[in-house]
Amino acid sequence: MQETIFYKNVLTQISPGEMIGQDTLIKDIYRFPSSTERTITTTCTLNDGNSQTAYQTLEVRHNLTQYAVFSLRAFVDIQNLAPVPFPDTAITDTDTVINQKINETSAQYPRVLFELMLQEPPNANTVLCRLWLQNKRPGYYIDLMRFLTAKPQFLGNPNTAIVARLRDIGYGPLGADDLVTFYGEVQEIGVYSDPPILYV
Numbered sequence: 001m002q003e004t005i006f007y008k009n010v011l012t013q014i015s016p017g018e019m020i021g022q023d024t025l026i027k028d029i030y031r032f033p034s035s036t037e038r039t040i041t042t043t044c045t046l047n048d049g050n051s052q053t054a055y056q057t058l059e060v061r062h063n064l065t066q067y068a069v070f071s072l073r074a075f076v077d078i079q080n081l082a083p084v085p086f087p088d089t090a091i092t093d094t095d096t097v098i099n100q101k102i103n104e105t106s107a108q109y110p111r112v113l114f115e116l117m118l119q120e121p122p123n124a125n126t127v128l129c130r131l132w133l134q135n136k137r138p139g140y141y142i143d144l145m146r147f148l149t150a151k152p153q154f155l156g157n158p159n160t161a162i163v164a165r166l167r168d169i170g171y172g173p174l175g176a177d178d179l180v181t182f183y184g185e186v187q188e189i190g191v192y193s194d195p196p197i198l199y200v
Contacts, residue, residue, distance in 0.1 A: 080175025
């Protein structure tokens with residue numbers, strides 16, 4: 001048996017206007033398939049009795065067995081809600097004090113609740129974190145890997161999913177100018193059996 005790895009980029013968007021008219025929006029960021037097959041094409045160099053070179057192309061089925069997430073981030077670009085200003089700070093403020101001022105200021109402005117969830121069959125949802133999504137110009141990034149695992153990679157079981165749930169908590173849903181993009185890197189790991197080589 002041979003092991004192969006496929007690299008796949010995660011790219012999921014909550015599009016402008018997608019949440020309009022809804023109090024709650026649930027969307028898969030990445031779903032780990034229960035079973036997946038890929039076709040691998042390889043070229044072998046063959047030598048016959050006259051030392052002449054021929055080429056043989058082989059196609060084999062590759063069964064994916066494991067999924068590893070190495071990075072996952074969100075870019076938040078919200079314009080529909082009132083913008084959150086940066087608080088006044090003093091040159092003597094420590095990072096802890098500045099973060100406290102930012103949190104206190106953010107709490108006074110409109111927001112949408114974002115929940116990162118792990119969905120497992122049949123209908124078990126584990127909330128990994130709850131965050132506010134706000135209008136902070138010119139947009140900002142959120143590192144979501146720290147909520148999935150403290151290890152370098154998160155191993156996903158087949159037929160489970162990393163899910164985003166957005167909720168209107170009284171300030172309105174995401175609007176027609178709002179966009180949230182999730183992206184990262186996933187490795188799909190699988191095995192295949194060596195095919196027979198047909199000599200010429």
